[in-house]
Amino acid sequence: MSPVKVQKIVCIGAGYVGGPTCAVIAQKCPDIVVTIVDLNEARINAWNDEEYRLPIYEPGLVDVVRSCRGKNLFFSTDVDKGIQEADLIFVSVNTPTKKSGVGAGFAADLNYVELATRRIAAVATSNKIVVEKSTVPCRTAESMRTILEANAKPNCRFDILSNPEFLAEGTAINDLHKPDRVLIGSLQSAEGLDACQALSSVYAHWVPRERILTVGLWSSELSKLAANAMLAQRISSINALSAICEATGANIDEVANAVGYDSRIGPKFLKASVGFGGSCFQKDILNLVYLSESLHLPEIATYWRQVVEMNEHQKSRFAKRVVDTLFNTITNKRITVLGFAFKADTGDTRESAAITLIRDFMKEKANISLYDPQVEEAQIWQDLAEASPNLSLENIKKQVKICSSSLEACKDAEAVVIATEWKEFKEIDWETVYQGMNKPAFVFDGRLLVDEDKLTKIGFKVITIGRGSL
């Protein structure tokens, strides 16, 4: 047998990963037809929107979709047809943390992966390479293989690969165009290596061969969890140091800079913040914690769990600092929160620190004015309602006002809290903001974003993560 030449790809799951990843494959491989399928009709309709109002905001994504949609890139709700026609299938469905049952709160919910796998087995009528793109616990590929083989039609074989995705939201297109590496895991059998070769050839259209790493299946699955755990660990480490800076007068940016100059440590991912968010860091670490516990490695589980606990501590520490600074009460005070997305350049709010901050401010009976340049209003209400299940949406709306600009949000506030590092917050007309606020006017910079000296000269009292108080 020799490697298949991939001509048709289907991606199951048109989300933050499936959409951009497979759109870039279509862009870079004009000889391959790529179809992205999803059960969510509204999402598919948005991907097909004539005005290119795509379901996710990602810089550069519209240009990629515009360049190949309708040529060799298609979006559809016809999952079965997509599966039947493809020779390679990406499974890029969501794998959230389980909410109930065994492993609740830690283990990955593999229900969507299993359903997609069962669908492949049920409708496939020819050989398929099935690629795990979703982030999954170590050895999930084995479960997928068992399901596929138990349900396969005669003369229909499946080869499973692991090909985890390392893109970050906000920079997804650049990350996909110029990945640090592409990781492909396969069984080391002749068939497994052939399947690996077939997928490598897809990426080789634009990724240098030396950046395409081929490894065993289990190493590939674990490497994804390991990469996210180690990235998050750096943030929790710098955030732990930010608390020491605040107590001693050291400056966290200076410390991070000095530490990052060591070429063994490196400068990236050392930005102290109000806490990391996003759909994956917490989920994947909890997944690693669960895996460690399942393997009877409690000390390892405790080690990784601490990264998430430090993150929770950072968020509540910051919220407490706001209350303490505002003379120990924010009851009936207007607090402006700038930013709701979990980081800049995305409309994604999953696990955003802003949600926790606003929940905590609501508990203190503050009035909150909120502005984010990308997040949809409906998403904000949904997130706030989920974070405070004991409050009705009606009551939440009495305490929280969503504004359409920074200036509107800052009007009559006692304090401005920067929760997301949107570039436009750096460029606000701070003089005007200051005029419109109650005095003393506080700015709490949870993102090390604003020019503290400039704002202090205007008259603000500026409190920054990782720097001592006034």
Ligand SMILES: NC(=O)C1=CN([C@@H]2O[C@H](COP(=O)(O)OP(=O)(O)OC[C@H]3O[C@@H](n4cnc5c(N)ncnc54)[C@H](O)[C@@H]3O)[C@@H](O)[C@H]2O)C=CC1
């Ligand atoms: N969001 C990110 O930046 C990254 C996410 N990942 C991983 O990629 C996976 C997907 O993540 P996202 O794209 O963010 O999730 P998402 O929730 O945005 O998208 C998943 C999509 O799969 C669809 N889906 C679920 N089951 C289906 C089925 N049986 N048939 C057809 N469609 C189905 C859902 O309707 C949804 O639109 C997760 O495992 C995540 O951990 C990995 C790297 C980066």
Ligand SMILES: O=C(O)[C@H]1O[C@H](OP(=O)(O)OP(=O)(O)OC[C@H]2O[C@@H](n3ccc(=O)[nH]c3=O)[C@H](O)[C@@H]2O)[C@H](O)[C@@H](O)[C@@H]1O
């Ligand atoms: O598996 C995933 O989902 C992805 O998770 C992260 O990507 P993402 O969550 O999109 O964004 P990051 O840039 O990693 O930021 C995550 C959070 O950490 C925060 N952060 C990041 C860097 C930093 O120095 N400090 C810091 O607080 C960000 O503001 C954000 O809240 C990883 O960076 C990706 O490699 C991975 O593919």
